[in-house]
Amino acid sequence: MASAHAVLSPSESMLERYRKYLLDVRGLVATSARGYVDVARAFAVTRVADGELDWKCLRPEHLIQFVLSASRGRSTGTAKLTVTALRSLLIYLHIEGLIAQPLDTAVPSVAGWRLAGLPCALERRDVQRLLAACDRRTHHGQRDFAMLMLLARLGLRAGEVRMLKLDDIDWRAGELVVRGKGQRIERLPLPADVGQALASYLRRGRPDTAQGRTVFVRTRAPHRALSSGGVTEAVAAAASRAGLPHMGAHRLRHTLATQMVRSGVALPEVAQVLRHRRLMTTSIYAKVDREGLRLLARPWPGGAA
DNA sequence: ACTACAAAGACGGGCGATGG
DNA sequence: CCATCGCCCGTCTTTGTAGT
Secondary structure (H helix, E strand, O other), rough: OOOOOOOOHHHHHHHHHHHHHHHHHOOOHHHHHHHHHHHHHHHOOEEEEEEEEEEOOOOHHHHHHHHHHHHOOOOOHHHHHHHHHHHHHHHHHHHHHOOOOHHHOOOOOOOOOOOOOOOOOHHHHHHHHHHHHHOOOHHHHHHHHHHHHHHHHOOOHHHHHOEEEEHHEEEOOEEEEEEEOOOOEEEEEEEEHHHHHHHHHHHHOOOOOOOOOEOOOOOOOOOOOOHHHHHHHHHHHHHHHOOOOOOOOOOHHHHHHHHHHHHHOOOHHHHHHHHHOOHHHHHHHHHHHHHHHHHHHOOOOOOOO
């Protein structure tokens, strides 16, 4: 990281302007802008000649070359991000007058089929094992148990657990304010057992010296809010203690959705719990359900079974 | 039903506070 | 004082929304 006094290289100062454009003009959130700038940086190094950025000699084949080399051995999703970010950069360069033509249409498209894989849910007893793997006699266990309850019973995302504020819990109404993906804010009913886990952590597990108003803080000093890896880490550690395969926090969200569909809950209701805006997003779990039924139906009457 | 765009989450590697 | 492990960072992957 360059210090405040160091002179930024030509590409770093261009990238910094690009980042500001993404945030201020395009209105992206910081995490998205970061991903775009990362791609732009990788592209910029291919354009450096004699320590200067050279856009004049840029040709469509250079774009194709870059996408191919950046995507080799990567997932289709990553290739798509590369393409999207590269187009965004080319539009920016054109706006800045650095390239004469908006070359974004010269970037090749990436074919990709969504919903190809199936998210795999945990069995009910495995969720119980995961929860039981938290030693609730310790502060650490109190915290992890409360976080796991939010993930497993309410289907929150890891980031939503991390961002939860003390004031987001409405004990009287039995509701929870959730700050979701895309800067959305919604209220969710707070089941009694989840509320109990939270209350127990707040009374006995959360250090008095905790900084700020976030519910969950680091178990070790400084007792500040967890960063993005913290929640994932707690799930992974519990899975390891329970002797379950490695998993992250999102597995619990999948599990809740799949269990709801399997027990016959209507899709719009599942979508409401997951806070999906489009039913199409939820319908992946309907597919899971059909796959499950197909497996059950495999020993066809009259067959070998 | 497709692609593009956006904003997450997962994960390996390594740092450093902490408690022995 | 030093080994441990919870946590952070960077990179890659996955999930979610919108437009056509």
